Amino acid sequence: MQPDLRFTDPDDFExxxxxxxxxxxxxxxxxxxxTPGYDIEIVKGKERIAVQVKCHKAKQNIGQYKKFVAFLELPVASNFTGGWFISQSGYSKNVLSLAEADREPNLKLGTIKERGITWNYDPDSAPGENIEDQIEDVVEEKDNNVKYFGIFTCKGGVGKTTVAAHLAGAFAIMGYDVILLDLDPDRNLRKLFLQDQDSDEDASLYIPPNKKGFLGSTITVLNADEWDERQYPDVKVVICDCSPVLSENPKNLIRKFDYCVIPTTLNPLGIAKNGDVITRTFKHIRNENNKAEMFCLINSYSGSQAYEERNKHLLALVEKPIREYQKQDSKCQLIHPDYVKIRESRALRYWGYHLVDGSPPQLAFKSVANRSAPRTDFMQLAEYLEDHTSITATKGL
Ligand SMILES: Nc1ncnc2c1ncn2[C@@H]1O[C@H](COP(=O)(O)OP(=O)(O)OP(=O)(O)O)[C@@H](O)[C@H]1O
Ligand SMILES: [Mg+2]
Structure with missing residues (x-):
């Protein structure tokens, strides 16, 4: 869908x-x-709205959405009753999915058209109504190749299973049917998704649609030997939760990885003891697979201001050997936490409690006061990977 108008000068657009x-x-x-955070203030009766305008050629992404939502929460924004985010090029589908999931009560997302502002997200519309006029945008160029994501690191306990499951959740929210392959002999993932703990049959989750008239998406957990691409023609995303012992993972699958996500934590003892763990992981994968692009991801990030300085130093320690290694293998990178990180959260820490209290499986995406930090972080990770990779598909139709 071409926008009606094109501004090149931000002042003209404003x-x-x-x-x-x-x-x-x-x-x-x-x-x-x-003035940081907004460009125009508008007032009508009791309404006092901070309007942020973006004249970009590209659609607005989750990072820009998050920044404006964060601004509205600052004390300097407390005089405003709401915020409007106005774009000239619209929003990525991921922003719209996240906005529908967050349902921020004081936020509106709009796009400028010749006839005025078209609302892409408006809290006063029923869920799903907002993005109906964008259905034509949803059908994209189809890439029929299944994309394989390996979640792997040589180190145990840094969040492989957590990241695999919730990245699957984010891709499902974005409209992809996802297969989660449980390659760890402990079979944690399978247990976490079992609908009935007394029967080993159905390990899956249905993620309802954000858009009216669309189908939702499924996450299905399989063992390596249950997976056959031909039997799942709709699946375009396969995420593998690997065993930290590389040799325990089926070689044929490691060779299929298009992308590898390597979780790590900014933890002094871990860095001191396993300083080269990321580069070792890069090497191990590369020995088996020469095409995979590898992304090191910071997990369990403590966002508190008091730790900002420490995080900076710890990040530098993680970053240095990666930069050095990149000289010989440019397809390896650290995702800088300014772009994407998975914050430490209680929702993730206690994820899996349903195994204890017997409730049905669910992801740690439940909103508290409309918001879910894990959902936002994993959607941002999925968007980052989608931007840096070539998965496109006909989603959710
Ligand atoms: N962002 C986070 N915030 C809080 N807790 C987290 C976060 N990520 C992971 N955890 C917790 O860390 C622990 C280890 O995570 P997880 O089991 O996903 O790691 P793993 O790498 O799969 O471990 P293993 O090597 O044993 O398979 C779990 O208790 C999990 O709940
Ligand atoms: Mg695990």
Whole structure:
């Protein structure tokens, strides 16, 4: 879908948006040019709205969405009753899916059209209504290749299973049917997704759609020997939860990995003891597979300001050997936590409690006050991987 209008000058775009707000009956107040967080303030009766405008050619992504949502929570934004995020190019499908999942009550996402602002997310619309006019955007160029993601590191207990399951959840929210291959002999993943703990038959989860009239997506957990691409023609994403002992993973699957996600934590003892674990992991995979792109991901990140300085130093220690290794293998990289990280969270720490209390399987995406940090982080990871990889598919139709 081509946008109706194209601005190249951000000031022209800002003025155009301001005019559209006046048309909607708002009084417009332009703050100082360098005011952070928003571009226009609009007022009508008791409403006082911070409007952020983006003149980008590209659609807005989850990072930009998150930043504006975070701004609205700052004390400096407490005078506002709400926030409008206005784009000239619309939003990635992932932002729309996340906005539908978050359902922020004071936020609206809009796109400028010749006739005015079209709302892509509006909390006053019923769930699913917002993105109906974008259905034509959803059908994309189809890449028929199944993409394999290996979640692997030589080190135990840093979040492989947690990341595999929740990355699958994020891809499912984005509309992909996902197969989760449980390659760890402990079979944790299978247990975590079993619908009935007394029967080993059905380890799966259905993720309902965000859009009216669409089908949801499924996550199905299989063992390596149960997986056959021909039997699952709709599946485009396969995520493997690997055993930390490389030789315990089937070689034929390791060779199939298109992408490898290597979780690590910023933990002084771990770094001191296993300083080269990431480069060792890169080497192990590369010995078996010469095409995989590898992404080191920071997991269990402590976001508290008090630890900012320590995180910076620890990150530098993780980053140094990776940079060095990159000289010989450019397909290996660290995802900088400024872009994507998985924050430490209680929801993830206690994920799996359903095994204890007997409730049905679920992901740690449940919202608290509308928000779920793990859901946002994993959606951002999925979007990052989608942007850096070539998975495109006909999703959720
Ligand atoms: N972001 C996070 N925040 C809080 N807790 C986390 C996070 N990620 C993982 N954990 C916790 O860390 C522990 C180890 O995670 P997980 O089992 O996923 O690691 P693993 O690499 O699969 O381990 P193994 O090598 O034993 O298979 C679990 O208790 C999990 O709940
Ligand atoms: Mg595990």
């Amino acid at each position: 003025k155009y948006v301001a005019r559209k707000c006046i048309d909607l009956g708002y009084e417009v107040i332009m703050p100082n040019k360098n």
